[in-house]
Amino acid sequence: MGVEEELLVVAESGTPVPLGPEALEAAARRGEGETVEEHDRIEEGEDDPDPGAHLVPELKEQQIELGTRVCRDLDEVTAELIWWRSRADAAAASVGARVAALATSPVPVQPVATPGRRYARMAEAFGLTAEEVLTCGCHVHVSVADDEEGVAVLDRIRVWLPVLTALTSNSPFWGGRDSGYASFRSQVWNRWPSAGPTGRFGTPEAYHRLISDFTATGTVLDEGMVYFDARLSASWPTVEVRVADVVLRVSDAVVHAGLVRALVETAARDWRAGVPAPDVPTELVRVAAWRAGRSGLDDVLVDPRSGRSAPAGEVLDALLGHVRPALADAGDLERVEDGLAEIRRRGTGARLQRAAFARSGDLGAVVREAVAASHVG
DSSP: OEEEEEEEEEOTTSOBOSOHHHHHHHHHHTTSBOOHHHHHHHHTTOOOSOTTOOEEOOSBTTEEEEEOOOOSSHHHHHHHHHHHHHHHHHHHHTTTOEEEOOSSOSSOOOOOBOOSHHHHHHHHHHHHHHHHOOOOEEEEEEEOSSHHHHHHHHHHHTTTHHHHHHHTOOBOEETTEEOSOSBHHHHHHTTSTTOBOOOOOOSHHHHHHHHHHHHHTSSSOSGGGOOBSEEEOSSSSEEEEEEEEOOSSHHHHHHHHHHHHHHHHHHHHHHHTTOOOOOOOHHHHHHHHHHHHHHTTSSEEEETTTTEEEEHHHHHHHHHHHHHHHHHHHTOHHHHHHHHHHHHHHOOHHHHHHHHHHHHSOHHHHHHHHHHHHTOO
């Protein structure tokens, strides 16, 4: 498996600052990142001059994205996230900023588009959505044998993905105020036309036909803009799960990665055993996703087994029960159980951000606390 995280580049005041490209130039000089110009050429189909680079640009200049190497266990995921968060922070510090694992900015900000041909095309095509969206997510890749197994996995994990949104919720503030949502990033992200839950595909042929139909509309610019909650990666032999906010603490991000891998493994086992994919309408999955973004772990969620609301703790227990055999076989059960217990006790990033604001009344202080929490470990 591997993890990608988008991070905010922030000033001491807490305001996101458009210094991502300058920070990446510093990282590129150390062999740790791609400059905006290199990334733009790669996005346009040219060969990657440094496929080992782990820090890359994102849509806005107030962002840096990191990617881990391929990991085989959660210890490796932990070490990789600590290392690459620290390298992203060092790159930002070299130009007078820091990075924070925040899925939205608590402080009001005017996003600045990253230069490049593809990003310019997105700005022209999507108007105010492309201009306003400054969000940071976490994407977890898990290897699959082939597209047949990958599509079988997508069809079986879709009903559980809203629970992961609730677990990782880390974006309560938007435009300088409390949004009322634990994950407002999940609401903003759905402004893109190709974002959100999907129905059951059934076969790889049906999946790829839908992707072709999407791009044929001319609305989605290319396959990279297929922003499904989970998809087959266009670059790697993986299922890519994309529903999570970037997670404030590394330890919580590792719990999320462990659960994603266990969900994929459980789905693959069910498929091989002939267990059919849950017949849940996409509309109901969308409602469950909205509920997860609104509530986080502090209220009710939609239980994917019954389609009815239930306390978030009960639904989290159901997820854990669903994947327990896969967690045990991977040697991850105790770690994930302990991590979930800690998240329930301490709260998600959304709860921690709100607590910081309640103490200080200062959104800048929320960001500064988030910077510190982003680098614990």
